[in-house]
Amino acid sequence: MLNKITSAIGLNVSLGRSAHRKTAPFGFHGGLSLDTNKRALGDNTELCSIISINPPALLTIPLINYRKDSVAPKVQIHEKVKRGQALADNIVSPVSGVVEAIEHCEIIHPGGLRAPCVVIRNDRLDTPINTDTEYRNNKQEQQAVSHDNDNAEAQAKIAHFIAHSTTMLDQAALVGLGGAGFPTAQKLLSSNQDLQTLIINAAECEPEIACDEALMRSSSIQIAYGISALSQLTQCKRCVVAIEDTKTLAIESMRTALDTIDSTAELMIIPTRYPAGAESPLIQNVTGQFIPHNEKPINHGVICINVATTYALWQAINGQPMDSRVVSLGGAEMPNPCNVRVRFGTPVSYVLQQTGNAPADDTIRIRAGGPLSGFDLHSTNVPITAMTNCILAEAALCAPAAQPCIRCDDCADVCPAMLQPQQLYWYTQAAEHDKCEELQLDACIECGCCDLVCPASIKLTETFRFAKSNANYIKAQQQLADDAELRFLDRKNRLEQKEQARQLAIEQRKEKLRSQKKPDREKINAALNRIRSKRHTQKD
Amino acid sequence: MANIIVDRRAAGAKALSTQRIMLSVVLALIPGIVAYCYFISPLVLVNALFAVLTALLLEAFAIRLRGKKCMPQIQDASIALAAILLALAVPPMIPLWQLLVGVAVMVLLGKHVYGGLGHNPFNPAMVGYAAMLISFPQSMTLWMDPLGLENLALVDLIQAKLTLNIVTSNPQIAWDGITQATPLEHIRSLKAQSQTIVLSDLIQRTMDSGWCWVNLGFLLGGLFLLFKRIIQWHIPVSVIAGYVLWAGLFSEPGLPLHLSVFSGSLILGAFFIATDPVTAASSKRGRLIFGFGIGSLSFVIREFGGYPEGIAFAVLLMNLCVPLIDHADRQLARRN
Secondary structure, three states: HHHHHHHOOOOOOOOOOOOOOOOOOOOOOEEEOOOOOOHHOOOOOOOOOEEEEOOOOOEEEEOOOOOOOOOOOOOOOOEOEOOOEEEEEEEOOOOOOOEEEEEEEOOOOOOOOOOEEEEEOOOOOEEEEOOOOHHHHHHHHHHHHHHHHHHHHHHHHHHHHOOOOHHHHHHOOOEEOOOOOOOOHHHOOOOOOOOOEEEEEEEOOOOOOOHHHHHHHHOHHHHHHHHHHHHHOOOEEEEEEEEEEOOHHHHHHHHHHHHHHHHHHHHEEEOEEEOOOOOHHHHHHHHOOOOOOOOOOHHHHEEEEEHHHHHOOOOOOOEEEEEEOEEEOOOOOOOOEEEEEEEOEEEEHHHHHHOOEEEEOOOOEEOOOOOOOOOOOOOOOOOOOOOOOEEEEEEEOOOOOOOOOOOHHHHHHHHHOOHHHHHHHHHOOOOEEEEEEEEOHHHHHOHHHHHOOOOOOOOOHHHHHHHHHHHHHHHHHHHHHHHHHHHHHHHHHHHHHHHHHHHHHHHHHHHHHHHHHHHHHHHHHHHHHHHHHHHHHHHH | OOOOOOHHHHHEEEEEHHHHHHHHHHHHHHHHHHHHHHHOOOHHHHHHHHHHHHHHHHHHHHHOOOOOOOHHOOOOEEEEEHHHHHHHHHHOOOHHHHHHHHHHHHHHHHHHOOOOOOOOOOHHHHHHHHHHHHHHHHOOOOOOOHHHHHHHOHHHHHHHOOOOOOOOOOOOOOOOEEEEEOOOHHHHHHHHOOOOOOOHHHHHHHHHOOHHHHHHHHHHHHHHHHOOOOOOOOHHHHHHHHHHHHHHHHOOOOOOOHHHHOOOOOOHHHHHOOOOOOOOOOOHHHHHHHHHHHHHHHHHHHHOOOOOOHHHHHHHHHHHHHHHHHHHHHHHHOOO
């Protein structure tokens, strides 16, 4: 009752971050109701095929992890690699062939960054790696399982996977396919605590992106097996598959699949509202918990796994490490929008060309990622990675110049992280980093909602992204300076102590000598006297 | 090539631009202005036109002085809106040179000395109004009697608008005949003479003078803004609630509340002046406090102060408190 009254007069923020609704889905703060605009799904009929394209002759695999740190390669130039062979930690070769080079190449990055990459020349044989016999057997069985849906056999496979989970996950090279690319094995193996809720993220809330929806329509049974394997591995108390209510065909197909394999997972239909598929709003929606940005969901008994990752897990259980993903091709200027399965390392230009989507002229902007979370590409000659969920083609756009902020606070109303974007903007412009930290700039999930509602067309998300990386840079520099100071002080201390010890030793030696000298003088005198007296006696 | 991070067009953004917001507010003022023309005086149109033109020129000048490009900034229409609000706040018979002083203070001292739109701590229209109220007390309390206007020849009218001093310019005209106090001033003067207030007379006076209709026009415009989500309900509701609370508790027993709400400029202030986002508190809770403060202060000034109308000073005083309110709100939000 109290909650009702206070929320009616707008005081709900003051009374803690309570859930917005009493029953699941609980809802989340802010967000926007956008046109879903999923061109990649075509006319939204039942048939929704995922196109396959042949891998190109040359593939470029970036040697970077989800934090954009470079990782050491495990292969050498001119080395022969097989499909599924580890190129580095958690990165496998998507084809068989020869390592042509290990060099810096442009990658998908808003700033057109170059990163170390392994360039592989495809021999077009797709020879799988022979790590063990298990792998080959599974490889041959893969076809059979996906066709006759033999539940017992699938359960046996899952049991085998649970028994050998560490090694199998290690070989599978799974990363989250939702967009952040976090290593799945790391997420799963850190869940030693008892897991309350395993959330399968099938929300896919951003306009234009439809790769998960297409996958759910075409391969729901494999996804269901993957979910079953995950819930058995994590021993979660509850497994929830969260899907937005506008994806009616995907919901239907997932429901049938989960029923077919008698899964215990429950299907939760959540309202279509961007960014319902981001981790924090999703957890709020499903469990009603608000997880502070600096804490991991796992410590609150929740894990989120993308639905495409569960499909990849099932493939991995069948012996196929993660080396491809479904990419949505969309946007107003995409002649032939579709969903296409692409091996990692395939250049964007090759994908567009193979699907009949090569850009007509230079004015068309090619974006990686959705209209809100993505960015324009500097060049299309960059490789697709696990994070690339979508490629958009949009007409040239001259962005309106930013006007002064009029403090309308619309941005705060839509912010799912419950931040105050306009105040953060003020402080980022004034470069007041400590104030930004106070207002929790780090908690910004860069969803872009504030940009969409800003009447002054201020590029808030871009500003925050820059300010965050700048703050990290400043922090790193501060850390370096602090380390250097510590080293310097250590050395100074060490030298001082050494000097002190030396001085002490000198003093001690002097002292020792001095104390030795006193009795000597008497002895010498005595000796001299003796000699003198001896001489006297001799003379006499 | 500019690297676009959030593609507003592809995402289907439907945000209103600053210009659209300001023009919508101007649009919402129209019913009130029409009622004003009909019941009070059509001279308000002359004042508004004059204020808008001079404000635009002065703003262009100020932006040039600051070394900026003037077109993109003038286009946001914010100064035009402020000029219309100022013209609505002053008596229609005000000499134009006095209005010019008000507009100059509004544009230069109210807005551009702080760095233009988004940076001014005080509501520019109210800064201009306050400066005029203090500088020209006589002409600022000279309200037109609609019935007296018929006695005034057009030539006299133009002369009065253009000459230096409205009262001494034309001694032949009995100014008392063509001007009258607003109902609020009437109540004040009655109280000062410790006469009893005859309610029916007062209601009659309010209806006759048409202020009630003007305020209903502004209320209609305010509801339109709420409906179009140009403004949120927090400020108007809390301004009126703040005023009504104290007026209900402490004002003269015989005076009905709706009369005092609809006879002054409370409605205009609550929906159009206090809701200026630049100078209001930013959070919802902060806006409730801000609005309540304006409502309460305007009652205090009407009841105990030296001016018949309290909205302008109440808004300016609460503008002063906005940084404090924002800070306190942030602290409170963090504690939760």
